[in-house]
Amino acid sequence: RSMGSVFVWLGAGIPLLFICAFVSGFMGSLIGLYLAYSRELPSIPDLRAYRPKTVSTFFSDDGSVIGLFYKEKRFPIDIGALPDHVVHAFLAAEDIRFFSHTGLDIHGIVRAFVQNFKEGAFSQGGSTITQQVTRNLLLTKEKKIRRKVKEAILAYRIEKTLSKKEILGLYLNEIYLGKGSYGVEAAAGSYFGKKAKELNVAEAAFIAGLVANPSKFSQQKNLEAALKRKDVVLGRMARAGFLTDDEYQAAVHLPLHFREELPTPFEKAPYFTETVRQYIIARYGEDRLYNDGLQVWTTCDVALQQAASEALLKGARAWERRQGRPRGLVKRLTSEETSVFLAQPIGKPYSVGEIAPAVVLDNQTVKLGRSKKTNMDFQECLVGMAGNERRWMSLPGGVPYRPHDLIRVRIVGLTERGPQLELYDVPAVQGALVCIENTTGYVKSLVGGLDFDASNFNRAAQALRQPGSAFKPIVFAAGIQWAGLTPQTLVIDEPIAVITGPNEPPWIPANSDLTFRGLMPLSQALAYSRNIAAVKVFMETGANQIIQTARAMGITSRLRGNPSLSLGASEVTLLELTGAYTVFPNMGIRLAPVMIKRVVDRFGRVLEDNTHVSVDPAQGAQEEGPLADPLAPPNNAADQVSGRSTSMEGPGFINELRSMGESAEDAALNIEGLLEQSFPQQKFPRREPQRVLDPLTAYSMISMLKQTCVNGTASAAAKLRRTDLAGKTGTTDDCTDAWFIGFNPTYTTGVWLGHDAKVSLGKKEYGSVAALPVWMDFMKKALHKEPVKDYPQPPQLLAASEPPTPQGFAAWNPPYPTLYHGGGLDAKPAVSVDAPLLQSWWGLNAGGSYGDPWFSGQFASPSQSPYGDVYGGQTLRLLSPLGEDLGVGVLARDEKGRTTIMSLTDGYREAAPWQQGWSGASDAYSFREAPHWEGTLPNNIQPPYQGIIR
Numbered sequence: 001r002s003m004g005s006v007f008v009w010l011g012a013g014i015p016l017l018f019i020c021a022f023v024s025g026f027m028g029s030l031i032g033l034y035l036a037y038s039r040e041l042p043s044i045p046d047l048r049a050y051r052p053k054t055v056s057t058f059f060s061d062d063g064s065v066i067g068l069f070y071k072e073k074r075f076p077i078d079i080g081a082l083p084d085h086v087v088h089a090f091l092a093a094e095d096i097r098f099f100s101h102t103g104l105d106i107h108g109i110v111r112a113f114v115q116n117f118k119e120g121a122f123s124q125g126g127s128t129i130t131q132q133v134t135r136n137l138l139l140t141k142e143k144k145i146r147r148k149v150k151e152a153i154l155a156y157r158i159e160k161t162l163s164k165k166e167i168l169g170l171y172l173n174e175i176y177l178g179k180g181s182y183g184v185e186a187a188a189g190s191y192f193g194k195k196a197k198e199l200n201v202a203e204a205a206f207i208a209g210l211v212a213n214p215s216k217f218s219q220q221k222n223l224e225a226a227l228k229r230k231d232v233v234l235g236r237m238a239r240a241g242f243l244t245d246d247e248y249q250a251a252v253h254l255p256l257h258f259r260e261e262l263p264t265p266f267e268k269a270p271y272f273t274e275t276v277r278q279y280i281i282a283r284y285g286e287d288r289l290y291n292d293g294l295q296v297w298t299t300c301d302v303a304l305q306q307a308a309s310e311a312l313l314k315g316a317r318a319w320e321r322r323q324g325r326p327r328g329l330v331k332r333l334t335s336e337e338t339s340v341f342l343a344q345p346i347g348k349p350y351s352v353g354e355i356a357p358a359v360v361l362d363n364q365t366v367k368l369g370r371s372k373k374t375n376m377d378f379q380e381c382l383v384g385m386a387g388n389e390r391r392w393m394s395l396p397g398g399v400p401y402r403p404h405d406l407i408r409v410r411i412v413g414l415t416e417r418g419p420q421l422e423l424y425d426v427p428a429v430q431g432a433l434v435c436i437e438n439t440t441g442y443v444k445s446l447v448g449g450l451d452f453d454a455s456n457f458n459r460a461a462q463a464l465r466q467p468g469s470a471f472k473p474i475v476f477a478a479g480i481q482w483a484g485l486t487p488q489t490l491v492i493d494e495p496i497a498v499i500t501g502p503n504e505p506p507w508i509p510a511n512s513d514l515t516f517r518g519l520m521p522l523s524q525a526l527a528y529s530r531n532i533a534a535v536k537v538f539m540e541t542g543a544n545q546i547i548q549t550a551r552a553m554g555i556t557s558r559l560r561g562n563p564s565l566s567l568g569a570s571e572v573t574l575l576e577l578t579g580a581y582t583v584f585p586n587m588g589i590r591l592a593p594v595m596i597k598r599v600v601d602r603f604g605r606v607l608e609d610n611t612h613v614s615v616d617p618a619q620g621a622q623e624e625g626p627l628a629d630p631l632a633p634p635n636n637a638a639d640q641v642s643g644r645s646t647s648m649e650g651p652g653f654i655n656e657l658r659s660m661g662e663s664a665e666d667a668a669l670n671i672e673g674l675l676e677q678s679f680p681q682q683k684f685p686r687r688e689p690q691r692v693l694d695p696l697t698a699y700s701m702i703s704m705l706k707q708t709c710v711n712g713t714a715s716a717a718a719k720l721r722r723t724d725l726a727g728k729t730g731t732t733d734d735c736t737d738a739w740f741i742g743f744n745p746t747y748t749t750g751v752w753l754g755h756d757a758k759v760s761l762g763k764k765e766y767g768s769v770a771a772l773p774v775w776m777d778f779m780k781k782a783l784h785k786e787p788v789k790d791y792p793q794p795p796q797l798l799a800a801s802e803p804p805t806p807q808g809f810a811a812w813n814p815p816y817p818t819l820y821h822g823g824g825l826d827a828k829p830a831v832s833v834d835a836p837l838l839q840s841w842w843g844l845n846a847g848g849s850y851g852d853p854w855f856s857g858q859f860a861s862p863s864q865s866p867y868g869d870v871y872g873g874q875t876l877r878l879l880s881p882l883g884e885d886l887g888v889g890v891l892a893r894d895e896k897g898r899t900t901i902m903s904l905t906d907g908y909r910e911a912a913p914w915q916q917g918w919s920g921a922s923d924a925y926s927f928r929e930a931p932h933w934e935g936t937l938p939n940n941i942q943p944p945y946q947g948i949i950r
Contacts, residue, residue: 052074052183054074054075054293055074056293058296059296064265067273069277073190074183077172077173085199085243089207089208089237091240091242102159103158133174136175177210177214178218188207202234205233209226268305272300274456275458284599309447311774311775311781312774315753319429319762324399327399327425328396328425331428351411355454358384363380377396380392383407427450429753430455431459433751434460435782437747438582438617441613442595444747460575463756465573466568466569467739469534469568469728469729470730470767473704473728475534475566476704477698478545483541483542485522485537492519495876496509496876499901506901507563509531509563511532527707528712534566539879546566547559553590554590555576574750578593583693584702586615591614591690596610597610620695702791713767724789727741728741729772731766731768735761735765737758740774886903888903
């Protein structure tokens, strides 16, 4: 019996021992496995402080979205803002026992194990929402047992760290749901154009069903499978008690209305938005832009942006018509160039939306040579593309297309027979427009080209182009500010040659009409854009003073300090020159242009705020502040000065500033600080208004530029029937660039037209012809609700409402009061030793106009000249780059046939004895006997036409 008991105990104990050993070994293995994998696990960060990658949003000034920038399109949302049925849909789809487990769902794991065993692969994971959060935030997505073990351990730890609501919030903001959307808020917008809180039950179930396979179910071709998945989710919601039978039936039969196209807010203002994007990256970094959800409120006015784009395109089409070009013509090829073009290989296959070159091979509608225009709405043309691909297509009527005309076409479809084409109907010319609100410096509109998709190069902010005469107002402003000039200072418009050096060819500036008009006030010279007058103002003022004035007004590009600077030879951007012009309506105060009002981070902290800085022109007209020392050497190493320098002028000017109660320290100009204020910038100082011109100088320039818009080169602006418009045209050599920059008290707008390749726009494509109409078209829309405003008048100003016309002087009747300095303003200190404005070799005709004493019909032919082989029929006054008088001469050829200047200074009195009035030194205004004028003005010219008479 005892032995029986022993066997019983052995029979029962041995299996029990084996079981205990197995359990102990299993548990030991689990503990060992846990310890082994725990050492490899990443530490759990504070997920309460987790910041998911999110979208940065750019807003226009009316709050509409103009840009979204992200690497993951995600809009974080508080789970408390979501309706219950949205949360229930995700629970039903992914983890019905979420609120009851501790991170692992054994039932789900078993189900997944059985399914994977049947399929022989890891097709299901059985992961809970907590495990998915762990995988998305802390681990990779590889389907291996090792990763699943780590995932389970971390899920358990997270459950001990965070509440269920916090875990669910992380999940609903992190999960990928197709179409580039991360999180339920982004998905609601992408699929239904709604916010997540606006989703109905069926829509919520559809989005929750995408989690299983977002790449598959988000595609249009798999829509039917996605809808079936939606019904599966609705069934699970009903079985879990989240929906009643009636709610379930209603949701199953509720039709879904999908968003047809995703919004593209960037298209509202592409050039503007791209410029702001570059600024944000430069200041805050690329990672913050694409991941940190910045909110950027810009200064963009969407309506003005649209008006600017339309005005530019309209101006470009007008250029096409003036030049007799068919629409969309790029250039005309030769027959050889056409053959080479057609023989090119196609390269990569065409894609829909692509823009490609094509050449016209035949025009069946128009017989060339009969007329310049067709009477048909369309022209049926055969066009060829690379690879000798040929297609018939309808091109617009109007100017006929000719064989070998190169055009651009857009691929609108792809068929078995080849690409379907339509004309890319954008002129070959380019243009840019910038509009700035004067008192705030807000850039309201910026367009850098005709089509951003074809070319994202920003011609408003990036292109350096010669401004031509559009730079002259800066030169004249410097002359008024620092050289004592006034709008009524007299200047002689005459032929001159600037002798740059003994081995250098002379620089011979000329007026655009190749004529000279003699004596005139500076206001008339600027209105009529007389180049000789601008050169003389440059010499009178000095290169340093003009460059420093340009720097103070916001010009940061490289400026060469030679006389050609006065004619706009140094390249600038449209944005900086337009910004410089705002100094005039702001009564001499500079406020750096900005394109951003405010930048706020994802937590509501303000990173940048430009909303509290503005200028009051009325107050600015009544006060003066410290100005720059115009004789300080340029701090910009790129500025090369060949004009007057400090060493030539001596220390007298600084001493005179001190005697006027202005210290040299107050007058010193921090050029680097001004450089930093130009947009876009690399350093970011606080934007503050700075006085750079005194109010009288600004008002004088306003008066002169207003005259330009009435009876000067911009007289067409008078058609807008506003008396508060002012501005200046600009044209470069061979009509390569056409400019107009103008303003009223509210806006300053700049326009540029030209080719990227810096070739001619065509004959007579001046700024007044090509750019001014674009400006007028835009300003008409921008100011249609704006009343005409007056500019505030400085107290130092006196005006003659009806200035007397001098006897014998050509009539000059400006429509506004003629300005001259009254007793309230002391004369500016004299800067120059020489005064090139009024000193001349030439006698003046009875009307005060220019008359050449040497070639006024006196020589029947050049061979009769006592000075050898001369040509050109005109004598030239010779000046140094500093304005020093070098005599008089004529163009001639040397022994090698090169063009040179032959001086006529020696013996000129004997050479022209027939010129009565030229034989005596007492005739002070005919000869330059002294460095200054003496005596009375010629032809009885009286004030208010006052000037520097030295």
